[in-house]
Amino acid sequence: MEGRQNNGNVRVAQILIGARADEGLTRSEAATKSGVPERYIAFFEGDPKSGVTADVFARNKLAEYCRFLRFDPETMVAAYRSESQFLPSVPVEFSPRMRRHPLTHIPTAKLLVTPNVIRTSLIALAVFGVGLFFAVRTYHMVAPPMLTLASPQDGLVIHDKMLTIEGRTEREVQLLVNGKLVTIDGSGNFTDQMDLRDGLNVITVTAARRHGKSTELTRRVVVDPRDRTTAALDGASER
Numbered sequence: 001m002e003g004r005q006n007n008g009n010v011r012v013a014q015i016l017i018g019a020r021a022d023e024g025l026t027r028s029e030a031a032t033k034s035g036v037p038e039r040y041i042a043f044f045e046g047d048p049k050s051g052v053t054a055d056v057f058a059r060n061k062l063a064e065y066c067r068f069l070r071f072d073p074e075t076m077v078a079a080y081r082s083e084s085q086f087l088p089s090v091p092v093e094f095s096p097r098m099r100r101h102p103l104t105h106i107p108t109a110k111l112l113v114t115p116n117v118i119r120t121s122l123i124a125l126a127v128f129g130v131g132l133f134f135a136v137r138t139y140h141m142v143a144p145p146m147l148t149l150a151s152p153q154d155g156l157v158i159h160d161k162m163l164t165i166e167g168r169t170e171r172e173v174q175l176l177v178n179g180k181l182v183t184i185d186g187s188g189n190f191t192d193q194m195d196l197r198d199g200l201n202v203i204t205v206t207a208a209r210r211h212g213k214s215t216e217l218t219r220r221v222v223v224d225p226r227d228r229t230t231a232a233l234d235g236a237s238e239r
Contacts (some may be wrong), residue, residue, distance in 0.1 A: 012080045013046035019069040020045075034068035036061050046079075142212040145173045149205060149217050157222045158196075165192045169207040169215075176206045198225045 020030050020041075027045075030036035040061045043050035050056055061074035062080055149167040165177055168188050175182045175190055182192045194203065201221045208214035
């Protein structure tokens, strides 16, 4: 394929327009066949509204386009750079629908992440956060409170009638041991002494919210007086 010669008395833009016309190509067709974006071709042909800046990337695209049109790229790029020193600069106008990126342009409407999407996402996240806060708060207000007993164990058999009841619950609840109100400290711990009777004793510990549900634990403790009686008799015989 025979290469074209650059006429030094003719502007690069005019040469490129004429060469494209000789090929019978529109700008769009030339862009498709050459792989050079159409806006660069428009810029090389003198269109001030192409949205392209005269930089190193543009010169590389010019060399690529000149090879497609069968011009010597070094000669054309040198002529283009020479013209750029004497031609008046034209302010570049960027389309609001175009990203300012040298590789490609994507309409704002087709972007996956736009300012509207970000703003809507932030609002939705804020609403979700507030809703989650109130949901958790409401749940803790109406859900059964936490209640654990460290002592006594269920089914415990003892010989003394005095029993220590220890456990932990939430600070905001009301705690009852067999109907008796028991004080809770700042950490939710509680301790109470209970006088049992011989035989089976049923101990019920209840933690109740003021406007919600309650949690109830039951412990069965057996007081066996036999060892206590034997111990008393042994003490009397020693005396």
